[in-house]
Amino acid sequence: MDTSSKTAALLQKLLQFKTVNPPGDTAAIARFLKQQFEPLGAKIDLVQAPRADGPVHFVARLRGDGSKKPVLLAAHSDVVPVEPDRWSVDPFAGVIRDGYVLGRGAMDFKGGLAVFARAVMMLAENKVPLARDVILLSEGDEESGPHGARWLADQRWDLIEAEFALNEGGWIFRDGRGTARQVNITVRDKNTIVLRLTARGAPTHSAWPGLAPHTAIGRLIIALARLVAREPQPMMTELTQGYFAALSRTTEPPLAGWFHTLATSPDAAAREAAGRRIVEEGAYPMLWHALMRNTLAITMLNGGIKENVIPGSAEAKLNIRLLPGQGLDEAMAYVREVIADDGIRIDAPAFASLDEARADLHVRTNRPASSTETALYRSLKAHAERIWPEAEVTPALFEAGTDATAWRLRGVPVYGVYPYPLDNETMVRMHGNDERIEIAALDQGTDWVYSVLVDVAGRS
Incomplete structure (x- = not known):
């Protein structure tokens, strides 16, 4: 000691x-x-x-x-x-x-x-x-x-x-x-924004699950599965380009080469491939994964009132971390595209309205x-x-x-x-x-x- x-x-x-x-x-x-x-x-x-x-x-x-x-x-x-x-x-x-x-x-x-x-x-x-x-x-x-x-x-x-x-x-x-x-x-x-997904459906007896994809929980599960299955693409900013370029100088091959590609290549497919190899074989995979893209994590689920009742609503919270320059509209557009269900409501529960959330994120992401x-x-x-x-x-x-x-x-x-x-x-x-x-x-x-x-x- x-x-x-x-x-x-x-x-x-x-x-x-x-x-x-x-x-x-x-x-x-x-x-x-x-x-x-x-x-x-x-x-x-x-x-x-x-x-x-x-x-x-x-x-x-x-x-x-x-x-x-x-x-x-x-x-x-x-x-x-x-x-x-x-x-x-x-x-x-x-x-x-x-x-x-x-x-x-x-x-x-x-x-x-x-x-x-x-x-x-x-x-x-x-x-x-x-x-x-x-x-x-x-x-x-x-x-x-x-x-x-x-x-x-x-x-x-x-x-x-x-x-x-x-x-x-x-x-x-x-x-x-x-x-x-x-x-x-x-x-x-x-920048962090928490979005809430709310799905609604007709409540009924649990003995009648034949409409499961159309129940609140069923719809929400399908939406969340789509989010889990899709990964946002790597995106470089001036700051992260410099960061990954520095890593290309302080790591050994082949990792150094992948960092160089990620930081400098104009080819999106090449950047994606390099990013995948970095996450698979790098020493700090979770960190490097997060720095090369916007990230989305499902952190809370709420649904159901009793084990024999199909509930009328279910919700999930998404913790989203955005690269500089990205705002509420980009975050919501991504979620909407992936879940492909216009019937699921999206809001930002920490704010009184989406306009308030949009304004707050705009100020934060535009600070130098x-x-x-x-x-x-x-x-x-x-x-x-x-x-x-x-x-x-x-x-x-x-x-x-x-x-x-x-x-x-x-x-x-x-x-x-x-x-x-x-x-x-x-x-x-x-x-x-x-x-x-x-x-x-x-x-x-x-x-x-x-x-x-x-x-x-x-x-x-």
């Missing part, structure tokens, strides 16, 4: 708070963080969401001399639910095994919170003179709920306004030898990517190249959604990192069983983020 890592020790404590969302009760972990930061002279604010058992957002601020605008580090302390009987350890004990810290949130994103927190704490412990305020946000409602970073920005923008921000996002890829070969710093995210010409991006790149000298650093698209929207919508550049090198086995445990993060990777990430903060926030 490595007893020297202060970041791992902090992470162990963070994992012991059961911040599963829902309900997302993060009050206790916010109080714990307050106890860590107050003795260091940080100004602390705790912001309670308007729910009795709801999230508490923790904000710590180390004061600079005000000659530069603040830098923000944003992480979240809530985690997704667990299936404890499928874990080999207690998911809320912070167990260390074989050089890894295990627990729900170890990777997403209490590991990142521990790295960010330790880096900020080190500024105070080392008495680094600051030219700008350094703000640490531990956000309490990222995984599920209406009171996340966008709510906080609307309510208390004064607490989290900054010149630029660091958030969760880009991956640091390792090769088969454990060497970091690519550091991805995400400068924009895919965060600039790579800021002091924060340049420092992230320079110190990544120092710590991982065999890696190529590249701006990237994040395949999921993050808190970054709250700042990007206000014109604040946000850079996403999972601040630790990862292998595929660690990545696939995210939101899964025996989630983990390597102690050595935590320490490398802490070195990286601390050095960057000294660069961009310290007085020269």
Whole structure:
């Protein structure tokens, strides 16, 4: 067991708070963080969401001399639910095994919170003179709920306004030898829209299923089967072209050649074939699959009132992640074409109307990517190249959604990192069983983020 890592020790404590969302009760972990930061002279604010058992957002601020605008580090302390009987350890004990810290949130994103927190704490412990305020946000409602970073920005923008921000996002890829070969710093995210399919039919006795394809559940099953059987085609944007081109330089043949084809070929069939080979034989198949196309996942089903009744309605929710430039109309047109059933209703349940959903997506997809010409991006790149000298650093698209929207919508550049090198086995445990993060990777990430903060926030 490595007893020297202060970041791992902090992470162990963070994992012991059961911040599963829902309900997302993060009050206790916010109080714990307050106890860590107050003795260091940080100004602390705790912001309670308007729910009795709801999230508490923790904000710590180390004061600079005000000659530069603040830098923000944003992480979240809530985690997704667990299936404890499928874990080999207690998911809320912070167990260390074989050089890894295990627990729900170890990777997403209490590991990142521990790295960010330790880096900020080190500024105070080392008495680094600051030219700008350094703000640490531990956000309490990222995984599920209406009171996340966008709510906080609307309510208390004064607490989290900054010149630029660091958030969760880009991956640091390792090769088969454990060497970091690519550091991805995400400068924009895919946009998420949840669509609901509702099928209706005549309710009747379950003894009379002869019209099964025309019942609500029958129609819905046929529509969903068509969606599962069809895969959206690869689509390249300027950002993903650069990302896959970088992968062609940091991987070995034949994978490198397939990445080159995917990034550069004008032939759609060639890109599709290359994408298929990458997913079949690449080291990070799920990630690369998601970055080369819009994706659609059926995540919720609801139908039936009793085992002997054919119900009159059934519904499913589709979680759709869109590449930049894609909006609600493109998403709905794709679903309509594939299901081939005009009788199934499609709506966006998070919005009052499709027009509202369309407008929201339009704003999000048309925000420019965060600039790579800021002091924060340049420092992230320079110190990544120092710590991982065999890696190529590249701006990237994040395949999921993050808190970054709250700042990007206000014109604040946000850079996403999972601040630790990862292998595929660690990545696939995210939101899964025996989630983990390597102690050595935590320490490398802490070195990286601390050095960057000294660069961009310290007085020269």
